[in-house]
Amino acid sequence: MTGQPWRLIPLLDAPGAVQMAIDTWLLDQHQHHGHPPVLRFYTWNPAAISLGVSQRRQIPDHWRNLSWQGQPVDLVQRPTGGRGVLHQGDLTYALVTSAVEGSRSQVYRFLCQFLIEGWAKLGVSLGFGQPDRDYSRSSNCFALATSADLVDSQGHKVIGSAQLRRGTYLLQHGSISLAPDPELWQQVFQTPGPQPNQAQLAMQRGLTLSQVMASLTQAAADCFNAQLMAQPLSDREWIDIYALAQKNGPECQRTGPSAVSSRS
Structure with a gap:
C-alpha cells in the first residue's frame, strides 16, 4: 500500500540562522x-x-x-523550546507534520519512534529519558535528559x-550527538565533555553519516506510513527562505547561496 506523500530534503550544511529559517x-x-x-537532516556550518x-x-x-577553528561560534535562536545546544559534530533532524493526536508527551513518543527504530537497526538501543526538575536551571540541553529526549542503555x-x-x-x-569536539565542549560549557554515548562509539567503529540517515529515513517511512520523495529546495524557495533568515539578526548578513552546500 502506498503511504502518504512526504518530502525528503537532502542533507544540507549551512549556517544555523539559515537552517532555522528553513x-x-x-x-x-x-x-x-x-x-x-x-x-530532513542537516548540519551546522x-x-x-x-x-x-x-x-x-x-x-x-x-x-x-566564542570561536572555533578560526570562526566565531554563532548564537542562533530556535523557534522551539529547550536549552542551549552546541551544534558541532552533530546531525540535526527536522519533522514538519500535522494531525498527530494525543498529549504533548504522546506526540513526542510517536514522532521519536522512527529514531528509536532506526538506531536499533544500527545496533544502538535508545529509550526515553526521565523528567528532571533541574533541567530548567541548566543552560546546556545535553547536561540532563527529559521525557522528550532519547538516552542509550547507559543513560x-x-x-x-x-x-x-x-x-x-x-x-x-x-540534535543527534555523534562526534563532539571535547575542547570546544569544555570552552562552551566549562565542564569536561560527557562520556561517549553508544551512537558516538558506533561512529568511532566506522558507522557513517550516510548509513545513519538511510536507516532513519527508512524507519520514518515505516513509522509514519510515508512515501518519502527526495526533493531539494528550489531557487524560488531559497529566495523566500533567505528573506526570512535576514529577519533573524545581523549574523545572517554573511549568509547567501554560496554558504549552503548539499551533501549525500
Whole structure:
C-alpha cells in the first residue's frame, strides 16, 4: 500500500540562522499552503549554539565571544523550546507534520519512534529519558535528559528534541550527538565533555553519516506510513527562505547561496 506523500530534503550544511529559517518556512508552508509533511537532516556550518525560544536572557556571557577553528561560534535562536545546544559534530533532524493526536508527551513518543527504530537497526538501543526538575536551571540541553529526549542503555543522552506547535501543525527537530569536539565542549560549557554515548562509539567503529540517515529515513517511512520523495529546495524557495533568515539578526548578513552546500 502506498503511504502518504512526504518530502525528503537532502542533507544540507549551512549556517544555523539559515537552517532555522528553513524549518520555520517549511512549517509555514505546511500550515498555510498545502505543502506535504517533511523530513530532513542537516548540519551546522560554522559551529553554533542554538538557544531555546525562551532562553534569550539565560545564557552565559562568554557564549557571545566564542570561536572555533578560526570562526566565531554563532548564537542562533530556535523557534522551539529547550536549552542551549552546541551544534558541532552533530546531525540535526527536522519533522514538519500535522494531525498527530494525543498529549504533548504522546506526540513526542510517536514522532521519536522512527529514531528509536532506526538506531536499533544500527545496533544502538535508545529509550526515553526521565523528567528532571533541574533541567530548567541548566543552560546546556545535553547536561540532563527529559521525557522528550532519547538516552542509550547507559543513560547517556543521544538525542535532544524540541517542538513548535501551531494548533494541529507542528515542527519537531532535534540534535543527534555523534562526534563532539571535547575542547570546544569544555570552552562552551566549562565542564569536561560527557562520556561517549553508544551512537558516538558506533561512529568511532566506522558507522557513517550516510548509513545513519538511510536507516532513519527508512524507519520514518515505516513509522509514519510515508512515501518519502527526495526533493531539494528550489531557487524560488531559497529566495523566500533567505528573506526570512535576514529577519533573524545581523549574523545572517554573511549568509547567501554560496554558504549552503548539499551533501549525500
